[in-house]
Amino acid sequence: MSDRNIKAGDHSVMTVGLTGGIASGKSTVSRRLGELGAVVIDADAIARNLQQPGERGHSAIREHFGDAVIDPTTGELLRQELANIVFNDQVQLEALNGIIHPMVREETARLIEAAAPGSVIVYDMPLLVETGQHSDMDQVLVVEAPVEERVRRMVTDRGMADDDARRRIAAQATDEQRRAAATTVFDNSGRVQDLVRQVDEWWRLQGS
Ligand SMILES: CC(C)(COP(=O)(O)OP(=O)(O)OC[C@H]1O[C@@H](n2cnc3c(N)ncnc32)[C@H](O)[C@@H]1O)[C@@H](O)C(=O)NCCC(=O)NCCS
Ligand SMILES: Nc1ncnc2c1ncn2[C@@H]1O[C@H](COP(=O)(O)OP(=O)(O)OP(=O)(O)O)[C@@H](O)[C@H]1O
Numbered sequence: 001m002s003d004r005n006i007k008a009g010d011h012s013v014m015t016v017g018l019t020g021g022i023a024s025g026k027s028t029v030s031r032r033l034g035e036l037g038a039v040v041i042d043a044d045a046i047a048r049n050l051q052q053p054g055e056r057g058h059s060a061i062r063e064h065f066g067d068a069v070i071d072p073t074t075g076e077l078l079r080q081e082l083a084n085i086v087f088n089d090q091v092q093l094e095a096l097n098g099i100i101h102p103m104v105r106e107e108t109a110r111l112i113e114a115a116a117p118g119s120v121i122v123y124d125m126p127l128l129v130e131t132g133q134h135s136d137m138d139q140v141l142v143v144e145a146p147v148e149e150r151v152r153r154m155v156t157d158r159g160m161a162d163d164d165a166r167r168r169i170a171a172q173a174t175d176e177q178r179r180a181a182a183t184t185v186f187d188n189s190g191r192v193q194d195l196v197r198q199v200d201e202w203w204r205l206q207g208s
Contacts, residue, residue, distance in 0.1 A: 019128035020143030025188035
């Protein structure tokens with residue numbers, strides 16, 4: 001890895017933020033970077049863990065949103081119910097973000113701290129730019145795909161309703177805002193193997 005991107009000091013790691021709109025292809029990129037040797041931190045997974053029954057995110061959500069978002073039998077968070085509330089009401093979305101994002105940030109900092117010196121850490125965070133965390137990263141990778149293609153992927157691959165998909169896109173930064181924060185943009189408007197080729201090329205350049 002080039003010295004330029006390695007932080008000085010005992011805990012020398014390279015931090016790489018990875019972001020993109022929903023269904024742009026972030027998981028495909030992070031999977032590949034993991035195969036190539038990066039340490040991947042998945043913000044969505046951290047958030048979901050914090051929302052398990054008994055975890056602090058779960059209790060805080062229950063306190064704010066009430067029992068209507070909790071399954072009375074299993075105690076699990078009713079994710080679709082909560083999504084219906086927050087992606088239709090900006091004030092409630094900000095409340096949810098205010099509960100979960102500081103916890104995710106804390107957990108991420110802990111994982112970065114625990115990584116071995118010399119690691120390349122890829123922080124896969126859909127809301128990297130929205131939360132301003134791109135400024136903390138040595139590099140920022142942005143994955144792009146056209147909105148209509150992303151909606152198609154959400155509807156056909158994930159069974160999401162068309163208007164749910166569009167509401168989620170509307171709750172995120174625009175392509176322009178993400179691009180302005182990017183050190184590298186990956187184009188995922190083509191085939192998966194074309195995306196993987198761009199990732200491999202980026203990785204190769206870090207070693208030179
Ligand atoms: C509203 C919730 C319960 C819906 O759950 P669901 O299983 O449908 O979605 P999941 O969590 O798997 O997220 C899928 C994608 O939705 C988008 N998304 C999720 N939360 C948000 C948000 N607060 N703002 C904008 N987009 C979001 C992201 O692109 C994410 O990759 C859930 O997304 C949530 O709790 N969100 C708040 C926490 C959060 O911001 N997570 C994302 C980054 S830490
Ligand atoms: N180039 C592509 N062509 C066709 N389908 C693709 C392509 N890239 C990704 N997909 C599919 O689109 C969906 C979204 O891809 P992926 O899960 O990598 O995106 P993501 O950005 O991680 O999504 P999310 O924001 O929801 O976490 C997946 O079902 C994936 O298989």
